[in-house]
Amino acid sequence: MRKGKRIASRSGLERRRAGRTPRNTFARGGKMLWKDDRSWVYSITYDEGCRALLDNALKLHRRYGIPGHVCLLADQVGVPRNVPGSSYDGMMILSKEEVGMLSKEGWGVSCHGKTHVAITEDNAEEEVVEAKGILERKLGTTISIFCVPGSNESYPPALRVAGRAGYKAIMTIYDDVNTPRSDLMRLRRVPIHSEFPPPFYSAFDPYKRIHQAIDKGGWIIDYCHCPMPGKPVHPWKDCTLEELEERFEAVTRIGGDEVWLAEPNQVIDYLLSR
Numbered sequence: 246m247r248k249g250k251r252i253a254s255r256s257g258l259e260r261r262r263a264g265r266t267p268r269n270t271f272a273r274g275g276k277m278l279w280k281d282d283r284s285w286v287y288s289i290t291y292d293e294g295c296r297a298l299l300d301n302a303l304k305l306h307r308r309y310g311i312p313g314h315v316c317l318l319a320d321q322v323g324v325p326r327n328v329p330g331s332s333y334d335g336m337m338i339l340s341k342e343e344v345g346m347l348s349k350e351g352w353g354v355s356c357h358g359k360t361h362v363a364i365t366e367d368n369a370e371e372e373v374v375e376a377k378g379i380l381e382r383k384l385g386t387t388i389s390i391f392c393v394p395g396s397n398e399s400y401p402p403a404l405r406v407a408g409r410a411g412y413k414a415i416m417t418i419y420d421d422v423n424t425p426r427s428d429l430m431r432l433r434r435v436p437i438h439s440e441f442p443p444p445f446y447s448a449f450d451p452y453k454r455i456h457q458a459i460d461k462g463g464w465i466i467d468y469c470h471c472p473m474p475g476k477p478v479h480p481w482k483d484c485t486l487e488e489l490e491e492r493f494e495a496v497t498r499i500g501g502d503e504v505w506l507a508e509p510n511q512v513i514d515y516l517l518s519r
């Protein structure tokens with residue numbers, strides 16, 4: 246540690262200017278050590294930010310010491326969800342005060358668009374750029390992450406405007422583990438759903454990508470919506486509350502002192518500050 250600090254203090258500024266990674270962060274088998282020398286990272290995000298998270302998932306977050314993250318529509322804060330055709334249509338969305346309470350417990354927020362329509366070249370200015378400002382004014386906080394709504398087809402048009410809008414990162418639903426070298430503007434997320442669509446019908450797996458994250462020194466960002474007791478709102482889009490607990494139990498038991506349980510904004514700021 247002492248040696249690492251000396252190296253960092255001697256030329257830290259020059260290294261940061263050059264965009265290079267300090268040598269002391271690659272101490273374990275060539276893999277970067279994350280904050281506090283943790284070897285991998287676990288995060289979880291909830292698209293739409295349903296209020297029912299407070300009655301269900303929140304207690305598991307408190308029990309396992311894992312911070313959460315909600316991806317909110319700029320036009321739908323503290324009102325029932327208005328996205329006809331969505332499995333979550335009509336469900337109450339967290340209010341400014343509720344999001345503020347969660348932030349005090351370490352939760353974070355990202356912008357999930359303005360109205361949840363697919364992002365196109367024609368609406369990207371409104372759905373990605375303007376949405377950021379609207380959500381920031383509504384919540385009174387800075388928003389640094391854009392979360393692609395719907396499908397990854399919305400990703401390319403969102404990417405084209407996201408940097409100019411001031412986003413530091415984009416979360417997609419490409420299912421994979423991130424690494425310290427991943428493109429922050431194309432972060433992958435891992436769906437932890439009760440059952441996958443045909444033709445695979447893959448069953449829920451509480452161990453999903455954990456071994457891969459350990460071997461790669463990677464960063465898992467789980468993705469679901471609003472886990473409910475007994476039955477998922479939609480088996481392709483969510484897990485149950487019981488499955489969420491299985492996941493948290495597996496992450497914390499296998500991860501032990503090696504896993505950094507982190508909110509995505511924290512991880513992004515950490516990577517950008519190296």
Ligand SMILES: [Zn+2]
Pocket residue numbers: 292293357361394395
């Ligand atoms: Zn969504």
